[in-house]
Amino acid sequence: MKLTPYSLDNHFSYKFSFTIDEVLQDWSNIQHTNLYLSASYLKAIEQSKIPYLSFVYVVIYKKEIPVGIMYFQCLEITNGFYFQDTFPQEINKRITTKLLKKLCGNLMMCGNFFATGVNGYVLNKEVSPHLIYDVIKSLKITLKNDKTPLDFSFLMFKEFWKHQEIDLQKRIQSKKLTAFEIDVNMVLYLKPHWNTFKEYLEEMTTKYRTRAKSVYKKTVSVREQLLTAEEINKHKSIIRDLYLSVVKTASFNMVEFSTDSFYQFKKELKEDFVFKAYFQEDKMIAFSTACFTDGCLDANYVGINYDINNTIPLYQRILYDYVQLAIHHQVKELRLGRTAEMMKSSLGAKPVGMYLYLKHTNKVVNTIIKPLIKSVKPSEYELRNPFKDKVKT
Incomplete structure (x- = not known):
């Protein structure tokens, strides 16, 4: 036309x-x-x-x-x-x-x-x-x-x-x-000399370095897996349930996001879109998504089983994994989005209006x-x- x-x-x-x-x-x-x-x-x-x-x-x-x-x-x-x-x-x-x-x-x-x-x-x-x-x-x-x-x-x-x-x-x-x-967007500005997650942790005070290590120790039973488009589609039912559990606790959103978009994003964007699922045994208990754009890692959506999050620091594990991903890909910024400002600042993120x-x-x-x-x-x-x-x- x-x-x-x-x-x-x-x-x-x-x-x-x-x-x-x-x-x-x-x-x-x-x-x-x-x-x-x-x-x-x-x-x-x-x-x-x-x-x-x-x-x-x-x-x-x-x-x-x-x-x-x-x-x-x-x-x-x-x-x-x-x-x-x-x-x-x-x-x-x-x-x-x-x-x-x-x-x-x-x-x-x-x-x-x-x-x-x-x-x-x-x-x-x-x-x-x-x-x-x-x-x-x-x-x-x-x-x-x-x-x-x-x-x-x-x-x-x-x-x-x-x-x-x-x-x-x-x-x-x-x-x-x-x-x-x-609401502010919490942004972690990565240092050029952070080549590994260990180097990032070494610049923290003992208190926060110990806290980060404790998060991984307490979530040792959790297995993470990067999903393909086909795998996202296979698990779409549990993905929607986990996503909606977070939406119910969130502040006002003008439009409700469609979880079908996760499949479409992975299909169209390939490696520029990351969908990471978290499993306990064979059950998916959480997921996170992120996009690579303009030299930055933009954390987008998470889904969480809050019953499990009440027993282990699952959400904190997701946040630290975002940092690891950002360092691995040597991006200049990790944009962690709104909400949970104090928790995200404990990773080193700063508020940007x-x-x-x-x-x-x-x-x-x-x-x-x-x-x-x-x-x-x-x-x-x-x-x-x-x-x-x-x-x-």
């Missing part, structure tokens, strides 16, 4: 599609190191058929030559969305019945619900960041008039690292998008919801430093 080009100015234009296959060739011509914007990853997400989630893929051109890509995930927001048990109470308790009707509609997000970081776009150096908002402005009109219309009420950018001082963030805020800080940007396309509603958005605050946490004083972190 031939896609229609839409002009932005005398030099730039764009094309869009609801499936990656229709823009595959031009999409793949944009060079980058972000796994979450690779055609293979996006195809895996698309094939997972996650309920209520749709996608828009945009390729930006300069005189018919691809110079940028943008990725959107689209979600329908209904009344029930605001009354989930885990929805932020700071907002929920301030929503009136009258306002609720105005807060329903489609949310279009530049980024990825299932991965942290700036995963919504890649632009060649010759392209100014202001073009991103020009595309969105045109795309809103185009999608509304398309044969399969998609009119979005909310626009979101997910998500920028707090320390990133980039022109786009300033431009986004100038367009009346409200910034709000979300992150921002989301949100806007309602109705000016009046946008003004009303701004204080609601700003009422959301990151969770409080305690930190530990496991390293000796002489070790710089």
Whole structure:
């Protein structure tokens, strides 16, 4: 199917599609190191058929030559969305019945619900960041008039690292998008001289080195195994049970991840996606997943049998195994994600703030919801430093 080009100015234009296959060739011509914007990853997400989630893929051109890509995930927001048990109470308790009707509609997000970081776009150096908002402005009109219309009420950018001082963030805020800080991402910055897990442990104080060794001693009965795509599919039932046991304890998630994606990720991403299962005898009791992207190891999802975790330090074992994997592959960062900040800091991870940007396309509603958005605050946490004083972190 031939896609229609839409002009932005005398030099730039764009094309869009609801499936990656229709823009595959031009999409793949944009060079980058972000796994979450690779055609293979996006195809895996698309094939997972996650309920209520749709996608828009945009390729930006300069005189018919691809110079940028943008990725959107689209979600329908209904009344029930605001009354989930885990929805932020700071907002929920301030929503009136009258306002609720105005807060329903489609949310279009530049980024990825299932991965942290700036995963919504890649632009060649010759392209100014202001073009991103020009595309969105045109795309809103185009999608509304398309044969399969998609009119979005909310626009979101997910998500920028707090320390990133980039022109786009300033431009986004100038367009009346409200910034709000979300829970920190715990990041372990690996030292170049950590060639082995032993060398990493040697830089810890006696207390934390002893603790790490104790975790492995107490979980000696646990066997770990890297699974292939076929093995993931074989164990999909227990994988789903373990995953859901963690979801029940988690904070608010806008979209429920599909465990079928694990199979799709391994099939499409090969060695860039790691699925590690943990067994006691022949029973799977936990799993962890991670992706290699942009020189980093990004820890994604875990599933745990909490009954067993109450008797042995299973989750801590998973965290230390992430460190071992990161050192083995000599990555620059291990991104451990949100939650369990104190436990992750005991591995040497540091908190890094992150921002989301949100806007309602109705000016009046946008003004009303701004204080609601700003009422959301990151969770409080305690930190530990496991390293000796002489070790710089």
